[in-house]
Amino acid sequence: MTVHVQQSVGQAGVIGTRRTSGLALRQGFLQPPGAGGRVSRTEALVVSAFPNPTHGELHLRFAEVPDGPVTLELFDLSGRSLWRSLSSPAPELVLELPHLAAAPYLLRVRAKGSVASLHLQYLPLP
Numbered sequence: 001m002t003v004h005v006q007q008s009v010g011q012a013g014v015i016g017t018r019r020t021s022g023l024a025l026r027q028g029f030l031q032p033p034g035a036g037g038r039v040s041r042t043e044a045l046v047v048s049a050f051p052n053p054t055h056g057e058l059h060l061r062f063a064e065v066p067d068g069p070v071t072l073e074l075f076d077l078s079g080r081s082l083w084r085s086l087s088s089p090a091p092e093l094v095l096e097l098p099h100l101a102a103a104p105y106l107l108r109v110r111a112k113g114s115v116a117s118l119h120l121q122y123l124p125l126p
Helices: none
Strands: 016-020 023-027 047-050 057-062 070-075 081-087 092-096 103-111 114-122
Antiparallel strands (some): 070 081, 070 103, 103 114
């Protein structure tokens, strides 16, 4: 049996969503049944990056060797994808990043259903 309870109290915008024990609670606009979608659970991939800040060569060290290929994607802070790579699983990977502007970046590392996001600072050599 599925029960949907809806109430609108006239807020001007969406305030938040909270998910716990398979339930989704939305505060704000009246939401249609089923708008919550499914809650996916992804295991975190434990990986460290050094040196950080980097000048271009970046080492990734995994707590456990990933099962299957490792997908790497570098983003700027606006969310634009700047670089992608596919690597074989290994305890440590050495990346040669492209020439970038001195700025913070986000590196997403994926391996067989697990994901990690790392904050990187790129500082080009003078």
